[in-house]
Amino acid sequence: MIVAGAGVQGAAHLARAQGCQDAFKAVDLGDTAVLAVSDGAGSRHRSALGAHVAVDAACRLLARDIPGAEEPPEAWTAWIAGCGKTVVEEYLRAVTGALAADASDPGEPGDLAATLTAAVVAPPWVAFVSLGDGFGTLLTRDDRCHLVLPPPEGPPAFLSSPGAALRIRTFVVWEPELSGVVLSTDGCAPLALDHPAVRELPLRAGPLPAEGFFLGLAATLRDNEGDAEPLRRLLCAQEAGDRTGDDLTVLCALVEGG
Template sequence: MIVAGASVQGTAHLATGQGCQDAFKAVDLGDTAVLAVSDGAGSRDRSALGAHIAVDAACRLLTQDIPDAGAAPEAWTAWIAGRGKRVVEEYLRAVTGVLGASGAEDPGALAATLTAAVVHPPWVAFLSLGDCFGTLLTRDDRCHLVLPPPTGPPPFLSSPGAALRLRSFVVWEPELDAVVLATDGCAALTLDHPSVHHLPPEAGPLPAGGFFLGLAATLRENHGDAEPLRRRLAGPEAGRTGDDLTVLCALVEGG
């Protein structure tokens, strides 16, 4: 597995002296990779810490008891749903520890979203709460937006009933080539309006093949060196969004 990621501070954050509130983390287990990205709430001063807590919790819990590649679909769906509940519980436990047991401060001070994936070919198991998104690439050079960003204000891990609002699902794809997670600040750079593909607006955003296929090719060529990705996220094209930008990718070797 080739794993690479990069995070760049948004231009609006730079202008106001606000630090990057995105976080990402990955664990490479050889034939399996665990990926997690998080976007801290821009209006909360301590949300960057919340984002780091979120990705730490996800990567720690999603490396445990991963089903075999030959396991039944029901085993995978039950496992990822159970892990998702544990991730929310662990996040809230850690946040409570940071704020103090008195609970005098609202956990929302560390509000953050989370999207995570366990890549274990031919399976990919996803968890998501908030507005990050995920794209799956197949060996026929196709991009599939399997986890589109939701519309409306995003919920956070600290929101009431977060465990019930967490999305979890699995994908079985024998032609799996790569999985890419991104925070919502990357939408303008990585997603196309449906009109670009001659589709009506109700088709929703679609993955920009040039970005994703180019990213996969570059990472394979340079064996996972993320510097070209970081430069792309810091380039003029990405500057039209003022938000932080984070992209995390796992490529199946031999894909």
């Protein structure tokens, strides 16, 4: 498994002297990988810490007791549903502890508000946990991209939002031709997603994965054996800055030989 990721400060954050509020983390287990990206709420002054708490909790919990490839869909569905609820509980426990430890700056969990997009990549299975406006794309061996986790419409929810354990999305995908999974925070949408009009499709078709972005990224990472520097340069490029002012984070796992 080739695992690589990069996160960069958005142009708008840079202009306001505001640090990057995204975070990402991965666990490479050999033939399985756990990926997590998080976007801290821009209006909350400690959301960067919340984003790091979110990816730490997700990677730690999702790396446990992963079902085997031969397990039926019901086993995978039940496992990831339980993980989703546990991730929210662990996030709230951790942020409550962080707030209690800083008596000089009392606050509430909402001060560390963050989204979460996570995946367990265990070919042919991919299990997703998501809350907020991140998105996830599957790549297959026939050089196709599938936006299986589109960004939701409307204001994003956060792990600290009321009822987060009930609002978190979990699902599994079985794809025997799987060649990769890419997770992105919402700041990457202008780079990585096409408006349906670009392909002469009706608005109801929703956003579509930009094949040039995803397939080019996968080819580059395969050619350089997972060196993430080209990905970081892509996110730092002037074109990326012109399209979005938000922080940009991309994390992927590619099946070797895929």
